[in-house]
Amino acid sequence: MNTKPPVIEVEQVNLFQNGHPVLEDVSLTVNEHEFHAIIGPNGGGKTTLLKVILGLIRPDSGTVRVMGGTPHAMRAHLGYVPQFRTFDFQFPISVEDMVVSGRLGHLDSPFRRLSHVDREAADEAMATMEITHLRDRPIHDISGGERQRAIIARALAGKPSVLLLDEPTVYVDSPTAERFYDILSRLRETMTIVLVTHDITALSPDVTHISCVNRRLFTHHDNQITEEMITGAYHCPVDLIAHGIPHRVIPDHDNRVFGGR
Numbered sequence: 255m256n257t258k259p260p261v262i263e264v265e266q267v268n269l270f271q272n273g274h275p276v277l278e279d280v281s282l283t284v285n286e287h288e289f290h291a292i293i294g295p296n297g298g299g300k301t302t303l304l305k306v307i308l309g310l311i312r313p314d315s316g317t318v319r320v321m322g323g324t325p326h327a328m329r330a331h332l333g334y335v336p337q338f339r340t341f342d343f344q345f346p347i348s349v350e351d352m353v354v355s356g357r358l359g360h361l362d363s364p365f366r367r368l369s370h371v372d373r374e375a376a377d378e379a380m381a382t383m384e385i386t387h388l389r390d391r392p393i394h395d396i397s398g399g400e401r402q403r404a405i406i407a408r409a410l411a412g413k414p415s416v417l418l419l420d421e422p423t424v425y426v427d428s429p430t431a432e433r434f435y436d437i438l439s440r441l442r443e444t445m446t447i448v449l450v451t452h453d454i455t456a457l458s459p460d461v462t463h464i465s466c467v468n469r470r471l472f473t474h475h476d477n478q479i480t481e482e483m484i485t486g487a488y489h490c491p492v493d494l495i496a497h498g499i500p501h502r503v504i505p506d507h508d509n510r511v512f513g514g515r
C-alpha cells in the first residue's frame with residue numbers, strides 16, 4: 255500500500271484579490287511522477303494557483319500541503335519556472351551564472367559561498383537541458399528556445415522533487431516546444447511536473463492529467479480535454495477534435511453563457 259502523501263494537495267481554496275474572487279473552492283491533488291497540465295483562459299487564475307502552491311500567496315481559506323508539509327517547510331523540494339517575461343535577459347551574466355543562481359535557495363547562510371556541490375548541480379542541470387555548450391555565453395546573446403532551457407535549468411539546479419512551470423512554451427515555435435516536451439517527459443522519471451498554459455493546442459501527449467481553471471477548477475483524471483471541462487472553464491461552447499495531441503476549436507463566445515466574469 256502506498257502511504258506517501260500526495261505531492262500536492264490543495265483543498266477547498268478560496269482567494270480574493272482586491273475584493274474579487276480569483277480562486278473559488280479549488281481542490282487539486284497531484285501524485286508522484288504525474289505530469290499535470292493546468293489549462294485555462296488568460297486571467298483564469300493559473301499563475302495565482304501556482305503561487306498558492308508555492309506558498310507565495312496565502313489563500314483566504316482552505317489548505318495547501320506539499321509532500322505532507324506546508325509549502326514553506328517544503329520549499330526546497332519545489333522548483334519554479336516563472337513566466338518568461340519576468341526575467342531580465344539584458345542582465346550582464348552568463349548562462350552558467352544564471353543556472354547556478356538556482357542554488358541560492360540552498361545556501362544555509364548568506365555568508366556561505368557556492369561550493370563544488372552547487373557547481374556540480376548546475377553542471378548536471380545544464381547537461382539535462384542540453385545547454386552545456388552555451389555556458390559561457392551572455393544570456394542576452396542566446397535564442398528564445400535556449401533562454402527557455404536556461405531558466406528551466408536554473409530551477410533544476412535546486413534539485414527539486416516537483417517542477418512547476420508557468421507558460422513555458424509561450425515564446426517558442428512548435429519544433430522547439432516538441433523538443434522541450436521530450437525533455438520534460440524524461441524529467442518525469444525522477445520528478446513530478448505541473449505545467450500551466452493557456453495554449454491547449456501546444457500540450458504534450460505525455461501529460462498524464464489535465465485540470466482546467468477559470469476561478470473554479472475542473473479536473474479530468476487522464477490526459478484528455480473534455481468538452482465539459484472547456485465549456486465549464488472557458489464559458490463558451492467548444493468543439494473538440496482529438497488526434498492524440500488534443501486540438502480544439504472555440505467558436506465565437508456566446509455572451510449569454512460568458513457573462514459570469
Ligand SMILES: Nc1ncnc2c1ncn2[C@@H]1O[C@H](COP(=O)(O)OP(=O)(O)OP(=O)(O)O)[C@@H](O)[C@H]1O
Pocket residue numbers: 271272276294295296297298299300301302303452
Ligand atoms: N496582485 C493582484 N492584485 C489584484 N488582482 C490580481 C492580482 N494577481 C492576480 N490578479 C487577478 O486575478 C486574476 C487571475 O490572474 P492570474 O495571473 O492568476 O491569471 P492567469 O490565468 O495566470 O492569466 P495569464 O494566462 O494571463 O497569465 C486576474 O483577473 C488578475 O487580474
